[in-house]
Amino acid sequence: MPVPVGGGLRSQPERARAQAPDRAASPSTAWSADPYSDALRTGQGPLYLRRPDGWLLPLDVERWCARADAADLEALRRCEGAVLDVGCGPGRLVAELAARGRPALGIDVSEAAVAHTVRLGGQALCGSVFEPLPGEGRWDTALLIDGNVGIGGDPAALLLRMSQLLAPGGLLIVEAVPDVDVDERVHVHVVRVTDALGAAGPGFPWARLGTPALLRHAVRAGWRPDGQWEAGGRSFVALRNRSTSSTAEPPNSAAVISSQRDRNPSPDRVVADR
Numbered sequence: 001m002p003v004p005v006g007g008g009l010r011s012q013p014e015r016a017r018a019q020a021p022d023r024a025a026s027p028s029t030a031w032s033a034d035p036y037s038d039a040l041r042t043g044q045g046p047l048y049l050r051r052p053d054g055w056l057l058p059l060d061v062e063r064w065c066a067r068a069d070a071a072d073l074e075a076l077r078r079c080e081g082a083v084l085d086v087g088c089g090p091g092r093l094v095a096e097l098a099a100r101g102r103p104a105l106g107i108d109v110s111e112a113a114v115a116h117t118v119r120l121g122g123q124a125l126c127g128s129v130f131e132p133l134p135g136e137g138r139w140d141t142a143l144l145i146d147g148n149v150g151i152g153g154d155p156a157a158l159l160l161r162m163s164q165l166l167a168p169g170g171l172l173i174v175e176a177v178p179d180v181d182v183d184e185r186v187h188v189h190v191v192r193v194t195d196a197l198g199a200a201g202p203g204f205p206w207a208r209l210g211t212p213a214l215l216r217h218a219v220r221a222g223w224r225p226d227g228q229w230e231a232g233g234r235s236f237v238a239l240r241n242r243s244t245s246s247t248a249e250p251p252n253s254a255a256v257i258s259s260q261r262d263r264n265p266s267p268d269r270v271v272a273d274r
Helices: 013-019 028-032 036-042 061-065 070-077 092-099 111-119 148-153 155-165 211-220
Strands: 003-005 048-050 056-058 083-086 104-108 124-126 139-144 166-176 183-192 199-209 224-231 234-240 255-257
Touching: 036 061, 036 111, 036 183, 070 092, 070 224, 070 234, 083 092, 092 104, 104 111, 111 124, 139 148, 139 155, 148 155, 148 166, 148 183, 148 199, 155 166, 155 211, 166 211, 199 211, 211 224, 211 234
Parallel strands: 083 104, 083 139, 104 124, 139 166
Antiparallel strands: 003 255, 048 056, 048 183, 166 234, 183 199, 224 234
């Protein structure tokens, strides 16, 4: 069933292109190709991000494909209004919000992730956060969970983009690397390590931020810290968007979104189901 979002569908292709990382270095093809898609389809790892020096960061595929856990639920409890989950993966958070009757949309570059989200009963679109999205400037809450502040390898650009997507005063909930003050830009591959080398997808830029680094970037980008907490060994930060005047119309339920994207939506049009 379609999810209401505020104020219709608004495209801003010129601004999105100006703010997006180099498309040649986009993670889109990496996350949408094997071995990541295979892991989401099976719900099992092992899966890692691998740096050029061979260092491996485990990806918690089993948790991502399970139901929302206690730490997830604590983050969702703090959500306000309509929620945009950026890098939604297989959709546990979007599905949980939908089950609670909360308007929510997931965005992910992986077709396998979007399909999984829809099967769980959530709404999701396949694409990049740096492309035009429904309801720009009208979302009440946005999520960057499971390390997704690393998307694009440029936290400053991503935080700026998130401020464009949220309404003035909107809430951004970010999961940071726990227990360390890491602020790292890396070029990585998604790998399934089942032998000495492991099958690898294409490379792409990524970033890792601990809570102190995240707060430094956020304050420089104009965000206001609005709380931080730990749950289940994970670290979270809540940020408030600038409360400035906006030309966006106030939220209403005049438009809806579906589980697939119309690449050229118009403000007064319903995105068609496929």
